Amino acid sequence: MASGYKIIVMVKQVPDTGSKAGLNPDGTIDRARAKRMLNPFDKFALQAALHTKKMYGGSVTAISMGPPPAVEILLEALEHGVDRGFLLSDRRLAASDTLATAYALYKTIQYVGDFDIIFCGLQTTDGDTAQVGPQLAERLNLPQVTYCEDFSVQNGEVHARRIIEGGHQTVIAKPPLLVTIANSYHPLEYKSFRGAWRVQQLQRKQEELAQYIKTVTLDDVGADPERCGLKGSPTIVAKTEKVGELGGSCSIHEGKAVDELVKEVITGCNVKEFLAAGKK
Amino acid sequence: MAEEQEKKQPEKPELKDMSAICPIGEVLVIAEHILGDLQPVTLELLGAGRILADKMGQPLLCLVMGHELGDMPQRLLDHGADRVYVADHPELKNYRTLPYRRVVCDFLESLPSQPHTCLLGSTTTGRDLAPRIAAHFDTGLTADTTELDIGPYEHTSKVDPSKIGLYPNCLYAIRPSFGESLKARILGPWKNPQMATTRPGVMVPLPRESRKGEIINIPVNLQETDHRLTVKEIVREVAKGVNLTEADVIVAGGYGLGTQDGFNMLQELAGCFENSAVGASRKVVDLGWIPYQNQVGQTGKTVRPKLYIACGISGAIQHRVGMSKSSLIIAINKDPDAPIFKFAHHGIVGDCYQIIPEMIKQFKQAQSTSGVKEVVGTH
Structure with a gap:
């Protein structure tokens, strides 16, 4: 099993903003009550990692950072066919911004060991910054491909297509490198029955599961706590304000027959101005 | 109300003036172009940057990297920059992370003092480049801002006592906050340059008018490791239907x-x-x-x-x-x-x-x- 690529995929657990559970009436997230999920962008990264392994051989290691429940997404990754997972979990990481997060993950990757390709989701749905991937690449001194929507390896070289404004570009690089995967990449395949069954079996034997999923602390990975969490973050959220409700002048049309409703709207505003000329 | 303030004031510790930590300074915009076309977001950033620079009474700088840029540097002056720095090199013709990163980092390191603010577009280029520069300088970066301003900030958090104080001129990087109906004002006054990427289509560019300013060529010293990735092709997609x-x-x-x-x-x-x-x-x-x-x-x-x-x-x-x-x-x-x-x-x-x-x-x-x-x- 010496051949193939040593692949790392970075994953994050985020609040499920799509479900109403855990949303306060004012629209803020109650993180304690919110449903949790694997960051949707990371599913594309996971697909890229597993596909690369399938095509060219190797192993996939999933790495995450977060509170203990984040182990759920590593189990999910395992079900999909990832070989092992590491969760960096430490109270001192609370309130880390992207720079502090990238530092902590950089130390974790160094702890995990050698790699050829690191896949990340383009961004997370709770932070929306798309910064941690490139900042990780900077710390690791790697070339990077962001906004990647197609990825293959030919003669030991990575060929990647990345989105740019109004088009795309194709780039070539030799591993090691870091790639962030856009949501126009292939969607994650369904987990196999076998994968799900295997993880179910593993969960019954904690000692055995511990061989596949390891939770580590800042001390384990040798990260400087001063560079993590609030202390290690050069940005802070100084103030939040509710976005004022706009307009409030919406004319609501309801409780009538469908054709009546539509007619009301069409006559109530100048929609017809924009209609294409009649075809006849 | 007035009474309350009187009562409170003696209790409030005198906040240390931290203007030495985050002094006012220039505003720098990093320009962006694809296949020779200056991206609209660059002109928008110059419009926004002009306002910030004027608030501080400081010049607006623009850095453009590329090859055979024609009248682009002059256009950047015409849209509001006081000084345009040009890095011209065949290897900079099309955007690539590592060579561009090298030029920006070398340029910033060559300056006697850091710009106060550094702005990039929140585009596939800006979001690729900005985080690397921020990580290199260990400075703060706010993504995808929709409003920018300069203003004071009183830091009272006791997590790091050395940071407590009044920061008179901070970049306010304002963006809608994740999944919530909130706007967040994000600050990072502990180190210049304070960085932000800004959404295309939000800021207003200045009209093009003939303006005077300086165009300065800067050296380009790329290294072997900057060429680890090559661009094979750039494809403009003819939009299917209407853009x-x-x-x-x-x-x-x-x-x-x-x-x-x-x-x-x-x-x-x-x-x-x-x-x-x-x-x-x-x-x-x-x-x-x-x-x-x-x-x-x-x-x-x-x-x-x-x-x-x-x-x-x-x-x-x-x-x-x-x-x-x-x-x-x-x-x-x-x-x-x-x-x-x-x-x-x-x-x-x-x-x-x-x-x-x-x-x-x-x-x-x-x-x-x-x-x-x-x-x-x-x-």
Whole structure:
């Protein structure tokens, strides 16, 4: 099993903003009550990692950072066919911004060991910054491909297509490198029955599961706590304000027959101005 | 009120003046171009940067990297920069992370003092480059801002006592906050340059007028390791149909459509209009129902069409920031409490699969009757 690529995929657990559970009436997230999920962008990264392994051989290691429940997404990754997972979990990481997060993950990757390709989701749905991937690449001194929507390896070289404004570009690089995967990449395949069954079996034997999923602390990975969490973050959220409700002048049309409703709207505003000329 | 203040003031410790930590300074905009075309966001950043620089009484700088840039440096002056730094090298012709990163880092390190603020576009280039520079300098970076300002900040958190104090001139980087109906003001006054990327289409460029300023060539010293990635080709996609940002009419679909097939219906509705396009909320793009290029909102495109028809879109803040400036918004949603009904102009509470086919029917009728009218007119 010496051949193939040593692949790392970075994953994050985020609040499920799509479900109403855990949303306060004012629209803020109650993180304690919110449903949790694997960051949707990371599913594309996971697909890229597993596909690369399938095509060219190797192993996939999933790495995450977060509170203990984040182990759920590593189990999910395992079900999909990832070989092992590491969760960096430490109270001192609370309130880390992207720079502090990238530092902590950089130390974790160094702890995990050698790699050829690191896949990340383009961004997370709770932070929306798309910064941690490139900042990780900077710390690791790697070339990077962001906004990647197609990825293959030919003669030991990575060929990647990345989105740019109004088009795309194709780039070539030799591993090691870091790639962030856009949501126009292939969607994650369904987990196999076998994968799900295997993880179910593993969960019954904690000692055995511990061989596949390891939770580590800042001390384990040798990260400087001063560079993590609030202390290690050069940005802070100084103030939040509710976005004022706009307009409030919406004319609501309801409780009538469908054709009546539509007619009301069409006559109530100048929609017809924009209609294409009649075809006849 | 006044009494309260009097009572409080003696208790309040005198805040240390931290202006030495975050002194005022220049504002730097990093320019962006694709295949020789200066990107509009660069001119928008110069417009925003001009305001920030004037607030501090400081010059506005612009750094442009490329090869054989023609009149681009002059254009950057004409749109508001006081000084344009040009890094010209054949290897910089097209954007690549590592060579551009090298030039920016070398340039910043060569300056006697760091600029106060450094701005890039929140584009596939800016979001690729900015985080690397911020990580290299261990400085703060705020993504995807929609407002920028300069103002004071009192830091009182005791987590790191050495940081407590009054910072008189901070970059306020303001952005809609994740998944919540909130705007967050993000600061990082502990180190210059304070960095931000800014959404295209939000800031207002200055009109081009002949302005004087300096154009300065800077050295380019690339290293072997900067060439680890090569660009094989750059493809401009001839937009299938109308480009979202240029459409007069956008018919957009969200998760409320229930299935991917709903978009066929939206396509048909869009087909009723001149210069129209189909848009989508993020959730359905995440689900793979429609390509990313069609996404409207914070992480997609900012649009301001004459007419925006939102079908099965709840209207969360991330979507709203991308389309709320549309001239006329019609929303269709089953849920009468959907936030979109708070800012749409017309809202129809009902099932998209009943409303939209009826709309198509009535629009087609209107089209054919207007056709008849034309015939009558020529009578």
